[in-house]
Amino acid sequence: MMTTKQNTFKRLALPGAAALSLLLSACATTSPIQQTRSTFEAGLPTNWQNAASSNASPDTASLSEWWTRFDDPVLDALIETALEHNTDIRSALSAIRQARAERGLTQSELWPSLGASVGASGSETRNRETDRHTSSENYSAGLDASWEVDLFGQQRKYLEASEAELAASVESYHDVQVSLAAEVANNYLTLRSTESQLAIVRQNLESREKTQQIVEWQEQAGEGDALSTQQSLASVEQARAQIPALEQSVVELRNSLAILTGRSPQTFELLPNTEQGLPDAPAAIAVGIPAETLEQRPDVRASERGIEAASANLSAAERSRLPTLNLSGSIGIEALKAGDLFDPQQIIANVVAGLSAPIWDAGRISRNIEIQKENLTQAYLQYESTVLTALGEVENALSSIDKYSQQLSTLERASQAASEATQLAQLQYESGEADLLTVLDAQRTQLSLDQSRITTQAEALQAHVQLYKVLGGGWSNPTETSTL
DSSP: OOHHHHHHHHHOOOOOHHHHHHHHHTTTOHHHHHHHHHHHHHOOOOOOOSSGGTTTSSSSSSGGGGGGGOOOOHHHHHHHHHHHOHHHHHHHHHHHHHHHHHHHHHHHSSEEEEEEEEEEEEEEETTTTTTTEEEEEEEOOOOOOOEEEOOTHHHHHHHHHHHHHHHHHHHHHHHHHHHHHHHHHHHHHHHHHHHHHHHHHHHHHHHHHHHHHHHHHHHHTTTOOHHHHHHHHHHHHHTTHHHHHHHHHHHHHHHHHHHTTTGGGGGGSOSSSSSSOOOOOOOSSEOOOOHHHHHHHHHHHHHHHHHHHHHHHHHHHHHGSSSSSEEEEEEEEEESGGGGGGSSSEEEEEEEEEOOSSOOTTHHHHHHHHHHHHHHHHHHHOOOOOOHHHHHHHHHHHHHHHHHHHHHHHHHHHHHHHHHHHHHHHHHHHTTTOHHHHHHHHHHHHHHHHHHHHHHHHHHHHHHHHHHHTTTTTOOOOOTTTTO
């Protein structure tokens, strides 16, 4: 028997050519976006499957600045700086300006073109019989105008496509914002995790060095042997060997954050040198409902704009079969002297109108229409894929938060037990109730569990970051980009 979730996704999936034909045919009566949304939203679930186990709430008011939920001023400053100075952000802004210029170029095709010309000519003749010279001058100025009248709206459809492409470039800019904020947060959390692990290794190394000192004293006093001393020394050096790799990771992560914020590593001073550890996870998760996520995610919105552009281009291609009306005209002035141009003796004007329609073009128009139809089909399929991917990513992120939370709770208990076991083993060894191997084994276990705990804590926080990313959080209101 098919489950509820399977039924939901069956309704969401567009079954090949039949559903696409339905969507394409509906464009004649409704806008492509209205038809597309109604097709998908009819099968959307009302709630997320894994929301109940992840302490999720429907409040999405602060999704645009989700990083403030971690209550970490350094993280806030890093993301704000990156959103302003990152090179990918500036490149996306440049793409918006380019798309706006292209839209203006398409819009200019709706208006007549006007040109001006000024000319001058002169001649001189000589009569050989009378040896007389005569000369004449002629000056002219004129205006030429031409206009292809958009009788059946073909050019207006091209303008609609250009406007949709501009809107898609704005959504791509928002998508860059979303990805960048998440990348900065993940790098920052990894950095804090690495710094915490480095501190744990150094603390564990200090404990092992104290044990080694005791073993050496015992050997010098004749109460121990060289084997125990070497075993203790090996344990010390094993812990010490982890430090250079962790220090290198810290350097690389700091440099990555510098680049993400648009700074050179040499001038990057935004992060304090002190190790402050990982921030706390947000108390509640703002997830909203699936339909709101599709409204919020820039990649889904960009896919919608892609459908709009493809639909408009198809309509424009279909209008290529219809007649076109071309108007052209000119007005000119001729005078015998340059000064007489302002007091013309002769004005010449003409207007020409021509109506033309394609009769035979070797199938070029038909082939172009077929191309545009396939572009529209691909735009619908891209939208479908983006929607399904979005739904799956949110469910995965919610599940990850829940599972990492369970794993972290277990590791915290295990780490606490390992710490107490190490202390007890150390005391028993000093009192002669336990051997050295028990102490060394307890120290290794504690280090391993502490590192696993820190890694899992960072992964749990990164699961929150991933959730906010796949929910579409991290971009500003569309009205704020109107002046970009």
